[in-house]
Amino acid sequence: MSPPLVPARLEGPIGIVGLGLIGGSLGLDLQARGMEVLALVHRQATAERARQRRLATHVSLDPAILRGCALVVLALPLDRLLAPEPALVQAIPAEAVVTDVGSVKAPVLECWTPLHPRFVAGHPMAGTAAAGVEAGQPGLFRGRPWVLTPDPPTDPAALDQVVSLAAAVEARCLVCPAAEHDRAVALISHLPVLVSAALLQGVDDAARRQGGGIPELVRALASSGFADTSRVGGGNPELGTLMARCNREALQDALAAYRRSLEQLERHLAQENWSALQEELRDCQQLRPGFL
Numbered sequence: 001m002s003p004p005l006v007p008a009r010l011e012g013p014i015g016i017v018g019l020g021l022i023g024g025s026l027g028l029d030l031q032a033r034g035m036e037v038l039a040l041v042h043r044q045a046t047a048e049r050a051r052q053r054r055l056a057t058h059v060s061l062d063p064a065i066l067r068g069c070a071l072v073v074l075a076l077p078l079d080r081l082l083a084p085e086p087a088l089v090q091a092i093p094a095e096a097v098v099t100d101v102g103s104v105k106a107p108v109l110e111c112w113t114p115l116h117p118r119f120v121a122g123h124p125m126a127g128t129a130a131a132g133v134e135a136g137q138p139g140l141f142r143g144r145p146w147v148l149t150p151d152p153p154t155d156p157a158a159l160d161q162v163v164s165l166a167a168a169v170e171a172r173c174l175v176c177p178a179a180e181h182d183r184a185v186a187l188i189s190h191l192p193v194l195v196s197a198a199l200l201q202g203v204d205d206a207a208r209r210q211g212g213g214i215p216e217l218v219r220a221l222a223s224s225g226f227a228d229t230s231r232v233g234g235g236n237p238e239l240g241t242l243m244a245r246c247n248r249e250a251l252q253d254a255l256a257a258y259r260r261s262l263e264q265l266e267r268h269l270a271q272e273n274w275s276a277l278q279e280e281l282r283d284c285q286q287l288r289p290g291f292l
Helices: 021-032 044-053 064-070 078-080 086-091 108-112 154-167 178-210 215-219 224-230 238-245 246-269 274-291
Strands: 013-016 037-040 058-060 071-072 095-101 122-126 143-149 171-177
Touching: 013 021, 021 037, 037 044, 044 058, 058 246, 064 086, 071 154, 078 108, 078 238, 086 178, 095 108, 095 122, 095 154, 095 238, 108 178, 122 154, 154 171, 171 224, 178 215, 178 224, 178 238, 178 246, 238 246
Parallel strands: 013 037, 013 071, 037 058, 071 095, 143 171
Antiparallel strands: 122 143
């Protein structure tokens, strides 16, 4: 991983394709800093609500809105990002800088590098459980990592502009290879979604098997600890599936590592090896601050 880069002057106007959580939050923050934001959305209802929420300076369903942009942010779901509409690609000026916000980088680079000469792959590591046009909020990126994964063909001046974009919304810009990014997010972002989903399924299944009043009781007793550990598993199922599909091999490796740890804990429990279990938990207590 490279050290944080020094931002240059951010050029505008800035185009945003998609006004969900990331695109909408970006539009709010950039306008608050005096930038003109031109947004392209897919549905008329989304456009109307985005205008009401003032997520962008101008909102349109016509890709032509992007033709005057100096920088275009593709805030699209992974499936639409990896199969872009021809009209979108054609509308982006050849001289504009283009970046994305997808959570998997290697396939995005493979797709977009041939499509635009000034593409820079990026991933702002910020989010909530919310989605859609109502999800955007100011300050979402403040203090959060914004990872860039340039490859040899990446235009250095284009990279500087995306660094400036991240700096404008007070994110921490980091640079690493795409393959390393994808393996890292499989461990700390994609794996927790499936682990959390398995927790929800396991608790529900075990409670139903025990029967009686247990299913209702576990729901009544569930508190902040269960809420914290189950949050991402109860999130957007389409997003979770797309992340898994686009980062399958790295996620399989991450699941295998998690399974080994879980089996080790099961052995301690079966053998009533409380000292070993306590040692494991002590190690975890020491590990956790480094991840926060």
